[in-house]
Amino acid sequence: MANCSVQENNLKDVLPENTLKTRVPQTQVSRDIRPAPSRYRNEISKTIIRRSHDCTKCGRCVEVCPHGVHVKKPGYKYFAEPCLDLCIGTACETTDHFCVAHCPQKALRLVENPAMKVLGDCRWTADMMLATWKMAETGDIPPAEYGYEYECGNSGGGFDRLRFKYPDKLAVAVRPEDVDTSIELNRTGDSRPQVKIDVPWYGGGMSFGSVSNVTQLSKARVAVAWNTFTCSGEGGYMERLRPYDDHVITQIATGLFGVREETIQRVPIVEFKYAQGAKPGLGGHLLGEKNTVSVAKMREAMLGISLFSPFPFHSVYSIEDHMKHIDWIKHINRRALVSSKVSTPTDVDMVAIGSYAAGTHIVHLDGGYGGTGAAPDIAKKNIAMPIEYAIAKVHGFLKAEGARDDVTLIASGGIRNAHDIAKAIALGADGVVIGTSELIALGCVRCTRCSAGRGCPRGIATTDPTLQTQMDIEWGTQRLINLYNAWRKEFIQILCRLGLRSVGELCGRTDLLMHLDYTNDLEHKS
């Protein structure tokens, strides 16, 4: 396909035909931005407008509101439910079209939505979730008038305390169209293809079984649209992903569910999952309730039993063993890049340099606060270090060892928006992997019930045939395309404000960051 940057022509003579190219026609997906409103009747908003019984249905509110919040359908006596997600709330109070002020009966009141206290948490604040939904709906950065404080969460540390030091004036202004947001994934200089993605992120692994078909396919289609990647997860490679093979990373975890030589040969990147941020050191666990007929078939397992990917790989007890793994994949698929997904132990720097020495193309660090699926609470909170520390530690160590330019460093585990992406890159990553953000865009409210009963009540992380029907692929794809577009716009804005023209120029630029809890006087001291 036109967008795919996998260069294969010069490899024809040396590679077996079966691994040279994918064997099914590849689907193209447009990255056009189209509105994709919420699939729920009542989208959650920061404020709500209460209408008292004093209302005489005069329709004045409909006349004055330019946002279309109030709806009175022709021929109807009563108002329809207001479109509160379109209301800009308190920002409207100072305008000349504030419905509350215009109401002749004083029947309208603007109040804070009590749901804001329930929605979200200190990592994903309610504002951040609303802003993500707005981006997924419109494909654009949410207008400031909505008042969303979404750039940082409220966790009190890490990304939430880091800020960029934007210069007051740039020596040379950078235009948005001059900014290059692409990154290379193969820096080793070996004979394998140069793979370039158009945005500095790709989708994380969510396996068949843990999320619905629709979710997985939507993730794959947005990867095609934005010339980036999604990951199959460890639950096997469903046939419906075949038309998107060129943008899929297939994952090999200890359970080896659905892993066959043939599936490994389909894709341009193969990922070894040594650990994952949600449950570092504990392996994967699909609860029996989610092991439905189709999941069992895909995973080549018994129906209804819990499925484990035990930790660790019992074939890997040294870097040399790790190298054997990588050589195995490189032999089976001669065009594939190899990614090693590891979590963040105290010696994560040694793990990273070891993976590099073993011949991996991508070191993927998954921080301790990451994860989308069900995991023991004790693991999510306590095991392994947050990604913010690990990025800086690994980047510095690889640099000191002279290996930094030869390996791609990808970070994940708590990346929530374009600002987090930029901060991760400034700390030393080349790019990031996202997961929860995509689920939020699809309508996740982080109720944490991914594993309870029939699975996700919102139809995102479930294999229940009825619940899955809440969402269709076109809508899911468009929401994610819109989210990616908004993020890219915002990421470009950040680079322009910093006077940078590419992602590479931002990588490792900790001098552009400041931490709210520090004196930030190191440069002056030195």
Add this chain to the structure above:
Amino acid sequence: MPEKYHIQTKPIPPRRPRIGKYGIVDWREDCCRCHNCVKKACVYDRHREEAGYIHDMKDVDALFFDCMGCFSCVQNCTKALLSLEVNPIYEALGNSYWTPDIIQTTWMQAETAKIPVSGAGYRGPFSGPGFDSMWTDMSEIVRPTRDGIHGREYISTSVDLGRKRPFLAFEGQALMDSDGPLVSLPMPLIIDMASPDHTLPELDPLFRETAARTGLIAIMDSCAWPFAETYLPHVAFHLHPDGPELPRDVLNQTRLIELPDGPDVLKRIAAIKKDCPHLVVSIKVMLGAGGSQRAIELANLPAIEMLHIAADPNGNEIGVSQPRFIKDILRETHVALIESGTRDQVTLMSSGGIALAEHMAKAIICGADLVAMSLPLMIALECQLCHSCEPGMHCPAQLESINTAYGVGRMTNLVSAWHDQLVEVMGAMGMREARRLRGDVGRGMFFKELEEDTFGKLFGTRK
């Protein structure tokens, strides 16, 4: 093959109405009675359950708050009449340390004996005070382990209480035992005496039974000796200087005894050791002003084989204007004992602030051999920490009427869930033995140190 430590559990539902986090507020007066009402579509069938609950409701003060918080009905209601709210009773539970989340997760574990599991990643703060200012390590590729989730049957959580030899010693060809008596526990946990603020004397038999069922030891006041009967191997009496003198045959059946610290503590130890050399004697040091220094002094005395350092229920020093947390005191004490070469000669038990299973693992990493706790067991009995445990006062958990099957079952479930969680984190760390975890700060990552190593180098000094 040695016998595996296994706790028999079974689900024990709560006696009182559940205090859930969320509830749906329903403005019914505007309802248009849709035939396809969103309430019928609740994935968890909570609206139907609520109707049944209200129909059978016995306590007018206990509304239905068992909503799962998915917003589906709120967002789909034709007239937008439903609203999700946080239960005010839930928010009022506990205090700033014993948060509603801790209380609720303890209730869940006491009911099901299962490890708490949830989706959607971590939701809490980046770090926090106390035990929240550290993370536990995991092993990966360069430090591999076979102790992962499928090697958990090989993980031993047992610990020994008493004086251990700092090196191997032989008597002829035979390996010599320890220097004195040792008590082995299957997990690094002891059931502590509950504060009178949080318990009732009627509950003592339940603690003893729970200790016996889980293979642990419960510390009891010495006044309770006539009632301990068959539980004596699982009871450690706390001997007040002015308490009753225990009969010799009672002491002979116990394995551990606790004395409060005091000026004559060495004489009391000598007296007990003279009559009952088989007993491990633990000295309880309250962490008031100078308490940590006193603990270190005592630990270096040859007569001391076990120390119980006790902070307040929130894990802080007692009566100190700027109290330190038990984690930091444990690290200081542990390091001091290593430097004096006496670490293996004294067993260090800590109590106070142990609210979750992770605290047990973290306290051990910081230097404790084991921990003691009681409040989580009270919470397992649906205690809400209202601090009004006095005869005649209304108890929301109705503690005075608890039967043995319910009480022991709930506490046993909680201990089992804690054990499973300890195994989880030890598996991730690649540790096969809880004994080896003691003081292994390399298996912990501390906020202060990580900040200095990472951001300190980039951004100067932390304010």
